[in-house]
Amino acid sequence: MGDWGPVAALTERDPTDAETALLNAYCRDIAAALRAPGMVLDRDPDAIAEHLDLPAVALQNHVLMPAEYRRGGDARLARAVSGVSCVSWALVAERLAYGDTGMVLASPGPSLSSAAVRALADDAQQAWFYGRLAERPTWTFFGLTEPGKGSAAAELETTLTPAPDGVGWLLTGEKTYIGNGARAQLGVVLCRRAPGPWGIEAVLVDTADAGWHAELLPLVGLRGSRISRIRLDGMYIPPDRLLGAGRPRSRRGLHGALRTLLWFRPSVAALAVGVTHAVCDYVLEHRPRLGGGDRARLDDLIDRSMRVRRLVYAAAAEVDAGAANAHRIGATKMSAARLAEEATLLAADLLGPASLREHPWLEKTYRDVRAFEFMEGTGNIHRRGVFQGLLRGNFFPADGPADDPADGSAEDSAAGSASGSAEGSATPGRAD
Numbered sequence: 001m002g003d004w005g006p007v008a009a010l011t012e013r014d015p016t017d018a019e020t021a022l023l024n025a026y027c028r029d030i031a032a033a034l035r036a037p038g039m040v041l042d043r044d045p046d047a048i049a050e051h052l053d054l055p056a057v058a059l060q061n062h063v064l065m066p067a068e069y070r071r072g073g074d075a076r077l078a079r080a081v082s083g084v085s086c087v088s089w090a091l092v093a094e095r096l097a098y099g100d101t102g103m104v105l106a107s108p109g110p111s112l113s114s115a116a117v118r119a120l121a122d123d124a125q126q127a128w129f130y131g132r133l134a135e136r137p138t139w140t141f142f143g144l145t146e147p148g149k150g151s152a153a154a155e156l157e158t159t160l161t162p163a164p165d166g167v168g169w170l171l172t173g174e175k176t177y178i179g180n181g182a183r184a185q186l187g188v189v190l191c192r193r194a195p196g197p198w199g200i201e202a203v204l205v206d207t208a209d210a211g212w213h214a215e216l217l218p219l220v221g222l223r224g225s226r227i228s229r230i231r232l233d234g235m236y237i238p239p240d241r242l243l244g245a246g247r248p249r250s251r252r253g254l255h256g257a258l259r260t261l262l263w264f265r266p267s268v269a270a271l272a273v274g275v276t277h278a279v280c281d282y283v284l285e286h287r288p289r290l291g292g293g294d295r296a297r298l299d300d301l302i303d304r305s306m307r308v309r310r311l312v313y314a315a316a317a318e319v320d321a322g323a324a325n326a327h328r329i330g331a332t333k334m335s336a337a338r339l340a341e342e343a344t345l346l347a348a349d350l351l352g353p354a355s356l357r358e359h360p361w362l363e364k365t366y367r368d369v370r371a372f373e374f375m376e377g378t379g380n381i382h383r384r385g386v387f388q389g390l391l392r393g394n395f396f397p398a399d400g401p402a403d404d405p406a407d408g409s410a411e412d413s414a415a416g417s418a419s420g421s422a423e424g425s426a427t428p429g430r431a432d
């Protein structure tokens with residue numbers, strides 16, 4: 001892989017501001033370096049430890065970290081990234097996924113938990129979380145999904161009960177499919193202090209503390225994500241690790257979880273778009289004279305990917321403007337995930353009957369992209385979210401003001417399409 005291929009280069013025609021152009025140019029120069037280690041990571045996900053000096057690893061850490069905690073990075077990186085924004089993160093996700101998605105997910109850094117921290121943490125909690133991240137390469141996790149509660153995350157059962165001496169809490173339960181769970185040092189766990197959706201809390205966790213157990217789950221694709229099963233065995237949580245303690249119940253755990261999912265969902269879609277374009281460019285590299293019906297099939301997919309890409313950045317901009325529409329974000333993520341799968345199927349077809357044997361990168365990518373369907377909510381759940389948005393008349397922007405995620409109805413619909421569908425249980429007042 002050299003620089004961008006022709007399909008990725010097409011995306012650079014979209015008008016953009018000066019800072020985004022700088023970030024884009026930076027990503028273009030560093031993404032290619034992820035392709036080879038990505039192949040290694042597929043065989044040995046722990047090999048990420050040998051690649052921590054890659055600029056792409058530093059970039060990820062940088063772009064999700066508040067400016068006052070950023071360390072290292074060259075002057076060019078500093079110019080390319082000012083504040084933390086959903087648009088910047090989506091761009092980084094798209095561009096680095098063009099190199100390798102597994103490397104993106106395997107890298108240390110603030111990850112999903114940073115959005116929960118931004119939404120809920122007080123100054124001291126932010127200093128604890130980001131201060132630790134600034135010290136050395138640190139992996140983090142976001143623990144929402146539970147066995148049997150993937151699409152119904154608001155029904156989670158992990159409990160937070162008062163510690164016997166009345167100071168602090170005990171955290172007990174199980175989480176599953178948690179990215180980087182078994183190698184993380186810090187993270188956020190969603191748990192239940194009381195029945196009902198507003199009984200959900202979010203706590204900061206240090207995985208070195210007693211009561212933390214994590215094991216890796218076997219993965220067919222996207223092995224760098226290191227999804228893990230976690231057991232929380234009466235883990236002691238000091239009082240100052242409860243996030244959003246001073247807030248009303250409706251603005252605490254569930255609110256933080258939904259803000260996190262809304263914030264990161266455009267970037268999952270961006271990962272899928274980045275891989276889609278990598279696959280299209282791979283086909284063009286290996287069949288440079290592709291023509292006729294075959295070329296038309298590829299062009300059709302490229303056209304559709306450009307439309308989805310525009311939706312991704314529109315969704316990310318809405319998140320940054322505090323006007324996220326959960327239905328549209330879910331639809332965008334679902335479309336992008338489907339497109340990436342379609343791209344690998346088409347590539348396998350266009351490169352010939354033995355393509356998955358002859359092209360190890362394509363074979364790996366073919367496995368990797370299946371994960372997008374599950375990350376941040378499955379297609380069925382998002383389809384239902386689209387339906388709900390259409391029924392409510394707020395799916396299309398022209399129908400009225402976009403939902404504010406701080407608004408209860410937006411949360412309800414976000415939950416309905418969350419990694420967690422809260423499906424009705426996000427309605428305040430419903431007894432569990």
Ligand SMILES: Cc1cc2nc3c(=O)[nH]c(=O)nc-3n(C[C@H](O)[C@H](O)[C@H](O)COP(=O)(O)OP(=O)(O)OC[C@H]3O[C@@H](n4cnc5c(N)ncnc54)[C@H](O)[C@@H]3O)c2cc1C
Pocket residue numbers: 112141142143144145148149150151152176177178179180222225227371374375376377378379380381418419420421423
């Ligand atoms: C690579 C990867 C990384 C992940 N990282 C994290 C992480 O860091 N933190 C975290 O908390 N979670 C994480 N997850 C978990 C992810 O959010 C869940 O896989 C997802 O929410 C789906 O849950 P599930 O796998 O239990 O599927 P299920 O909920 O069991 O769904 C199985 C099938 O049933 C369908 N289905 C379920 N309910 C309904 C319904 N009501 N109507 C119609 N169809 C339905 C689904 O669409 C799906 O097809 C990750 C997953 C992956 C693949």
